[in-house]
Amino acid sequence: MLVLKFGGTSVANAEAIRQLISVLQEKQNPHMLVVVSAMSKVTDLLISLYQKAAAHDASYLDLLTQLEAKHMDAIEQLVPMSQQIDIKGRIKMIFRELEDICRGVYLLDELSDSTKARVMAYGERLSSAIISVALQHHGLPNTLLDSRDFIVTDSTYLNAKVNLKATYALMQENVPKVALLVAPGFISRSQTGRTTVLGRGGSDYTASLYAAALRADLLEIWSDVDGMYTTDPRKASAAYSIEELSYEEAMELAYFGAKVLFPPTIAPLVAAQIPLVLKNTFNPGHKGTLISSSPAPSAQSVKGISCIDHMAVLTVSGSGMVGVPGVAMRLFKAVAQECINIYFITQSSSEQSITIGLAEAEGEKAVQAISQEFAEDIAQELLNPVSLETPMSIVALVGDGMIRQPGVAGKAFSLLGDHGINIRAIAQGATERIISVVVNSQEAHRAVNLLHDRFFLPVAEPAEVIQA
Structure with missing residues (x-):
């Protein structure tokens, strides 16, 4: 069928x-x-x-x-x-x-x-x-x-x-x-x-x-469109359609803004092991993108770069968080009670801060909910007032080839740093197939282009110097 x-x-x-x-x-x-x-x-x-x-x-x-x-x-x-x-x-x-x-x-x-x-x-x-x-x-x-x-x-x-x-x-x-x-x-x-x-x-x-x-x-x-692209063509003109993806790669790219696919779509297919092809009605001869449990091996460590705009970054910080169990639970509970979706989570190793990324439109509501939950801690100066930064964007690198592949994150961070783009927060999934960074929205377009050129376009070999 x-x-x-x-x-x-x-x-x-x-x-x-x-x-x-x-x-x-x-x-x-x-x-x-x-x-x-x-x-x-x-x-x-x-x-x-x-x-x-x-x-x-x-x-x-x-x-x-x-x-x-x-x-x-x-x-x-x-x-x-x-x-x-x-x-x-x-x-x-x-x-x-x-x-x-x-x-x-x-x-x-x-x-x-x-x-x-x-x-x-x-x-x-x-x-x-x-x-x-x-x-x-x-x-x-x-x-x-x-x-x-x-x-x-x-x-x-x-x-x-x-x-x-x-x-x-x-x-x-x-x-x-x-x-x-x-x-x-x-x-x-x-x-x-x-x-x-x-x-x-x-x-x-x-x-x-x-x-x-x-x-x-x-x-x-x-x-x-001709399948799922290496990035949004509106952000990087050099973007091109990806031939094959794993279910997991497709889910990550869809979640982080690849609008060609609704994120929950993949889950029923994974359980039933049914392959999915993304095709273009107006260009039916194009092979599109095949998504399956066993895509063909690829030399490409990064398969796609996604970007979600109109985000807010919210930070809860303070010395009163160190060694205190339940702080994260209280934060996430306060946000969940307002039916706010969290796209991004990172915590400092010292336990002094937790940063989350959420839709910009829900930023103020989240601040109010969290401030109310931690009102007593803030009043006693155990925690700082909740910080909200907008407008922000989340840029994500996705690829199964990044698993156990050293150097990918280093190349990405160095590239952005060399071009004066400040990374506000960083998160990497435990599976290692996704690295996401938060940048100011004004820098997101440039960040996507730089990363796309670095990971998807061939690097020109330096010209050979001919001795006279």
Whole structure:
């Protein structure tokens, strides 16, 4: 079985969907499941829709009209005129449901996370319905699924946690055994029967869940780029696509900002040992990036450089931390209670300071939570006031080749130091496959370029001096 996932740009309009159809027509696999995202920018428009309705802004109706026109236009270009009545009727019914929800938000001044999830789910419901019908009319008969009937989650509506055991059981028992299936990504259902979503980028995760449950031979994720790059091409023009990565390398790069892949996607594939290929819908001849448990050996010690911008660095320090058990626990508990994600942790060997990296938008909230937790220690001057530095960036070097390979960190630190880039904090994972540094955001672009040139571009040999 082959599972394919097509992202928002791959289903952005009728032209993109025709290219998706062309990709599927080239496939020879007798059993395929296609997972699709919402059309490009639609999820953002749906968020604006409920925001406007909640703010009593009647222009939400204009957005509804715009969204409906976008989807009707795709139908008119993809489906023969004589066959449009049924699918247009279904789409109009979906939009009337959506309009009723938004009218309720507008009138009642009530917007829960549950309602937000219901509204956001319409993007994938619409795109999958249209793509299913378009495939039918291009010689690809298929069965349309509703992923909410299979993916069971908790009630964290906007970033739901999947119950893997229940989800896999439903998929294995109830997914039809037909040649071609189409399913919406991103959407799921809580154990109480309410619509939830898997977080932005969650359609990748949807596809990996189907692949793992149905024991697929391969998962292909199709977007508008030629796989995973050595670094963000917007930061370093010399970046190029990576041929092969291990699961672990891909997870690290995705976590540290490689947006071509949603980080949780890899975990179900690792457990099931299913390889993943990242491909470009608009350049299907490019081999893309293969991610597996056993990538081909590479002479490259560093496989990729990632960078996360808009970060904050928060430091707790003071002599009152030395030899006192539980300080780190209290810090992490205070942050966790505010549902703040920590990207980076480092502690001085003297135990006098702990530094964490987190999203800049959550910096002040984290300072308040930690200051409150340690208020008595700060008042007694056992700890210094919590320090917050912004704007910062985390630059990470990733590669299995760094394991037990001396000198990589030294080269990176020396290079940045020689070019006057101050490293605010350093962390290295216990696996040795990642080294991350925190730098001022103004220096991040230059740091990425310097590191990329050092580790990925050939070093010119010094010219031979010819004696006269």
